[in-house]
Amino acid sequence: MSEGFPSERRPRWAAFLIAAVLAGLAVMILTDAAGLKQDGGYAGVGPADVPRLIAYGLLVLAALTVVSGLKGDLPKPPRQAPAPVLWIMGGLVGQLALLHVAGFVVSGAILFGMTARGFGQKPLWRNLLVGFALAFVIYGVFDRLLKLNLPGGPIELLIFRG
Amino acid sequence: MKHTILGVAFAAALAVPAFAQDYTIMAPANPGGGWDGTARAMQEVMQAEGIAPSVEVINVPGAGGTVGLAQFVADSAGDPTKLIVGGYVMVGAILTNASPVTLEDVTPIARLTGDTEAIVVPAASEIQTLEQLVEKLKADPGSVSWAGGSAGGTDHILVGLLAKAAGVDPTKINYVAFSGGGEAMAAILGNQVTAGVSSVGEFQEQVKAGTMRLLAVSSADRLEGIDAPTIKESGFDVVVQNWRMVAAAPGLSDEQKAKIAGDIEKLNASAGWTKMLADKGWANTYLAGDAFMTQLDADIAATDTVLRDIGLVK
Amino acid sequence: MESFSLLLQGLSTAMEPMILLYALIGVTLGTAVGVLPGIGPALTVALLLPVTYGLDPAGSLIMFAGIYYGGMYGGSTTSILLNTPGESASIVTAIEGNQMARQGRGGPALATAAIGSFVAGLIATLLLAFLAPQVVKLALTLGPREYFALMMLAFVTVSATFGDSALRGLTSLFIGLALACVGIDGLTGAARLTYGVPQLMDGIETTTLAVALFAIGEALAVAAMLDPPDGMHRVKGSVKMTREDWRRSWKAWLRGTFIGFPIGSMPAGGADVASFLSYAAERKLAKHPEEFGHGAIEGVAGPEAANNAAAAGTLVPLLTLGLPTTATAAIMLAGFQQFGLQPGPLLFVMNAELVWGLIASLLIANVMLVVLNLPLIGLWIKLLSIPRPWLYGGILLFATLGTIGVNPSPVELGMLILFGVMGYGMRLYGYPVAPVVVGLILGPMAEQQLRRALAIAQGDWTTLISTPVSAVLLGISAVFLVVPMIMRLRGRGQVLSQVAGDAD
Numbered sequence: 001m002s003e004g005f006p007s008e009r010r011p012r013w014a015a016f017l018i019a020a021v022l023a024g025l026a027v028m029i030l031t032d033a034a035g036l037k038q039d040g041g042y043a044g045v046g047p048a049d050v051p052r053l054i055a056y057g058l059l060v061l062a063a064l065t066v067v068s069g070l071k072g073d074l075p076k077p078p079r080q081a082p083a084p085v086l087w088i089m090g091g092l093v094g095q096l097a098l099l100h101v102a103g104f105v106v107s108g109a110i111l112f113g114m115t116a117r118g119f120g121q122k123p124l125w126r127n128l129l130v131g132f133a134l135a136f137v138i139y140g141v142f143d144r145l146l147k148l149n150l151p152g153g154p155i156e157l158l159i160f161r162g
Numbered sequence: 163m164k165h166t167i168l169g170v171a172f173a174a175a176l177a178v179p180a181f182a183q184d185y186t187i188m189a190p191a192n193p194g195g196g197w198d199g200t201a202r203a204m205q206e207v208m209q210a211e212g213i214a215p216s217v218e219v220i221n222v223p224g225a226g227g228t229v230g231l232a233q234f235v236a237d238s239a240g241d242p243t244k245l246i247v248g249g250y251v252m253v254g255a256i257l258t259n260a261s262p263v264t265l266e267d268v269t270p271i272a273r274l275t276g277d278t279e280a281i282v283v284p285a286a287s288e289i290q291t292l293e294q295l296v297e298k299l300k301a302d303p304g305s306v307s308w309a310g311g312s313a314g315g316t317d318h319i320l321v322g323l324l325a326k327a328a329g330v331d332p333t334k335i336n337y338v339a340f341s342g343g344g345e346a347m348a349a350i351l352g353n354q355v356t357a358g359v360s361s362v363g364e365f366q367e368q369v370k371a372g373t374m375r376l377l378a379v380s381s382a383d384r385l386e387g388i389d390a391p392t393i394k395e396s397g398f399d400v401v402v403q404n405w406r407m408v409a410a411a412p413g414l415s416d417e418q419k420a421k422i423a424g425d426i427e428k429l430n431a432s433a434g435w436t437k438m439l440a441d442k443g444w445a446n447t448y449l450a451g452d453a454f455m456t457q458l459d460a461d462i463a464a465t466d467t468v469l470r471d472i473g474l475v476k
Numbered sequence: 477m478e479s480f481s482l483l484l485q486g487l488s489t490a491m492e493p494m495i496l497l498y499a500l501i502g503v504t505l506g507t508a509v510g511v512l513p514g515i516g517p518a519l520t521v522a523l524l525l526p527v528t529y530g531l532d533p534a535g536s537l538i539m540f541a542g543i544y545y546g547g548m549y550g551g552s553t554t555s556i557l558l559n560t561p562g563e564s565a566s567i568v569t570a571i572e573g574n575q576m577a578r579q580g581r582g583g584p585a586l587a588t589a590a591i592g593s594f595v596a597g598l599i600a601t602l603l604l605a606f607l608a609p610q611v612v613k614l615a616l617t618l619g620p621r622e623y624f625a626l627m628m629l630a631f632v633t634v635s636a637t638f639g640d641s642a643l644r645g646l647t648s649l650f651i652g653l654a655l656a657c658v659g660i661d662g663l664t665g666a667a668r669l670t671y672g673v674p675q676l677m678d679g680i681e682t683t684t685l686a687v688a689l690f691a692i693g694e695a696l697a698v699a700a701m702l703d704p705p706d707g708m709h710r711v712k713g714s715v716k717m718t719r720e721d722w723r724r725s726w727k728a729w730l731r732g733t734f735i736g737f738p739i740g741s742m743p744a745g746g747a748d749v750a751s752f753l754s755y756a757a758e759r760k761l762a763k764h765p766e767e768f769g770h771g772a773i774e775g776v777a778g779p780e781a782a783n784n785a786a787a788a789g790t791l792v793p794l795l796t797l798g799l800p801t802t803a804t805a806a807i808m809l810a811g812f813q814q815f816g817l818q819p820g821p822l823l824f825v826m827n828a829e830l831v832w833g834l835i836a837s838l839l840i841a842n843v844m845l846v847v848l849n850l851p852l853i854g855l856w857i858k859l860l861s862i863p864r865p866w867l868y869g870g871i872l873l874f875a876t877l878g879t880i881g882v883n884p885s886p887v888e889l890g891m892l893i894l895f896g897v898m899g900y901g902m903r904l905y906g907y908p909v910a911p912v913v914v915g916l917i918l919g920p921m922a923e924q925q926l927r928r929a930l931a932i933a934q935g936d937w938t939t940l941i942s943t944p945v946s947a948v949l950l951g952i953s954a955v956f957l958v959v960p961m962i963m964r965l966r967g968r969g970q971v972l973s974q975v976a977g978d979a980d
Binding site for chain 3 (some may be wrong): 163249305314347348351352368474
């Protein structure tokens with residue numbers, strides 16, 4: 001709490017941002033609820049009623065968050081290193097993008113390798129290799145032996161299906 | 163240890179002979195449900211009977227099977243090794259969810275099994291017959307609460323059809339949807355609701371034990387070994403079967419279709435399938451070819467009408 | 477008395493060396509797969525069920541029991557050590573358990589979870605054996621209005637105890653409730669907040685949300701730490717429980733058992749609800765409530781006992797009525813059919829020998845579980861000495877494996893990433909993540925039970941307090957809601973929030 005001007009400021013802006021997200025969520029719910037057929041049947045409580053209640057709750061919480069932001073009582077986050085986060089996010093997005101193209105093993109290797117890189121392990125190629133080996137074993141055990149269906153790509157086809 | 167496991171995996175993968183055709187069956191539901199059960203039963207019998215050397219089951223759950231159906235159509239077009247399991251519930255789900263992909267987009271092969279629906283009341287209820295239940299429904303539709311599966315599902319459709327046949331406004335029925343068979347059954351056993359609807363098989367043990375009273379079944383004729391009239395006998399023209407079918411991918415050649423239809427026919431004729439159905443308590447309602455297509459079209463049309471009547475489809 | 481001799485007979489069959497070996501294999505496999513983050517008990521049992529095919533009935537029955545208990549237990553290990561629960565019933569275990577692990581007390585945390593699971597499994601299995609028909613009769617008298625009241629109680633007790641800031645705890649809970657609105661409304665079939673995306677129609681998968689918030693959020697937060705506290709996770713002292721740990725655990729085990737078993741037996745209960753209530757109870761009853769959020773052993777002992785007792789409780793409606801009340805139970809039902817067991821009211825009469833064989837198997841499997849896992853604790857702890865890059869790479873790979881295996885759609889994986897980032901952001905600003913999952917689980921249950929109750933009563937709201945059970949439960953909820961407010965007004969709340977400090 002003793003790091004001077006910028007760090008005291010940050011939580012406040014963050015509080016306003018959080019409040020805005022909460023309010024945005026509430027608006028989404030209310031808009032959606034307005035488009036629902038209001039048919040409570042014999043219950044009298046229809047599909048839009050409970051979401052509305054939750055949206056009002058969110059609006060109240062957003063207001064309270066603004067108040068707490070003005071008072072500055074949101075915990076101050078410790079200083080963050082952005083690079084690791086980007087590496088891991090890259091790994092996750094890479095896996096998502098490549099899963100159905102390259103198969104589970106390759107996309108898993110990318111996730112593993114980039115995550116390890118994010119945690120500071122270098123070089124990247126070795127991480128990818130380790131990830132490949134691990135994902136390969138996982139694929140063998142879960143897809144082949146336990147019949148959990150994992151998306152296969154060229155490599156899985158080549159190795160496991162002759 | 164890992165080497166052995168992988169070794170086994172390799173051996174299993176390499177042991178596949180090349181002549182007969184492999185299949186991948188999609189169950190568009192989570193493990194544990196009826197479609198998953200059907201797909202896995204097919205897998206077991208087709209492998210054991212040597213109809214296909216290797217059969218894989220994949221689950222793509224969601225939205226009454228329509229998520230799986232959409233994915234099946236997108237990914238499997240023209241692939242003769244891909245099958246999907248579906249059924250009557252999917253017909254309703256396609257309509258209520260306004261699914262862009264319908265059964266027109268796949269190649270239905272055959273109806274395999276089916277469950278008859280049953281209407282029950284708790285043992286403690288004063289209602290003894292379907293006629294008495296319908297009287298109560300006519301007098302005050304709201305006072306008859308029906309426990310059953312998801313909104314727009316087979317159970318709901320049956321209640322809608324019954325109300326209509328009895329001259330009651332189907333939008334006025336007090337249908338209480340429960341998630342999964344278990345909770346609905348608990349509500350009936352606990353005397354929380356007036357009546358319950360589900361498949362005969364689900365209720366059978368309870369009826370035997372005397373904790374529920376079976377009022378009527380939804381088949382065209384009385385069921386063997388079950389002491390209850392059909393809904394039709396009671397004077398309401400309602401016949402519903404919760405059937406399950408298998409379909410192939412769109413865009414297949416006639417030879418490919420014939421090959422798959424032949425394999426499914428072999429499956430149906432096998433001793434293993436007969437035993438499997440008996441073990442699971444499923445009725446064999448095998449119907450293939452044009453007869454099945456006609457039946458399917460009729461079911462879709464009838465479902466569309468009743469869902470509009472209930473107010474679930476606009 | 478006859479049942480007792482049947483049980484003994486079952487136990488003596490189960491004591492043969494081969495059968496014991498099968499039990500050991502089942503428990504090992506169940507634990508090994510169940511321990512992987514992202515792979516919950518339902519998937520574990522579904523994956524391993526085929527392994528039991530082809531054995532003789534006694535062998536496969538016992539292996540099956542082992543897989544079930546192993547899979548149920550496995551989830552707690554990664555919750556405690558890595559703050560990554562793979563399923564909803566071990567979420568609260570992560571709260572205190574991971575704090576203990578961070579202070580180097582991972583060993584006692586795992587031990588109290590293992591022994592608690594054993595104690596709860598033992599008592600609950602015996603209750604199942606001798607009281608199942610009576611318990612189920614009671615459970616059936618409960619209907620939607622009682623369940624609604626129970627959910628209200630769960631909401632109030634749970635939200636009053638999560639985190640150190642009421643505002644942030646409630647915000648988390650409401651985010652969960654908002655997420656719970658997504659999908660087809662169970663009662664009318666109306667699609668809410670789906671924006672035409674078919675994958676959203678069934679709502680947001682609990683496992684996806686839990687894995688994303690915990691595993692991915694945690695990985696991002698740990699990676700982004702500029703100066704990680706020295707020696708975090710380093711094991712200090714013994715891996716065994718101290719005398720003090722035992723003294724504080726045993727009551728929590730028993731309370732957890734007696735909360736878990738009845739709630740597991742209820743057709744609308746479940747292991748997750750049981751673990752939430754147990755955590756709330758421990759927190760209320762603790763002599764040192766200020767320790768909660770900082771590694772209170774009761775907060776591990778109670779919920780772990782509760783979720784195992786609930787797992788046995790689930791078998792009550794399954795065996796006596798044939799009602800599968802959880803996904804795991806639905807898969808178990810399929811498993812029973814291969815043994816020719818037809819669950820239902822007549823099961824105990826018609827298939828007495830098989831039933832008692834199953835119960836004997838469950839008892840043996842339960843013993844095997846503790847025999848296997850207590851010595852393994854030392855080994856599990858070593859997980860933490862794997863260099864972080866490899867450890868977290870592996871965690872993320874397994875965490876996504878569960879989602880990919882069950883539903884490999886880009887939408888599902890996209891949600892995993894989105895909620896992962898959300899979990900990271902929430903950690904940054906001190907928002908607890910567990911209430912989000914609690915909201916997602918309890919929200920739809922409460923809403924549906926309320927609307928069912930009202931539909932049955934044709935819109936008459938007094939139905940909610942028309943039975944003693946529902947009235948009492950709602951009354952207790954109201955008390956729990958009002959009393960803390962009064963205390964806060966008197967200024968005690970400030971003291972509490974000061975001692976509560978800065979837990980995440």
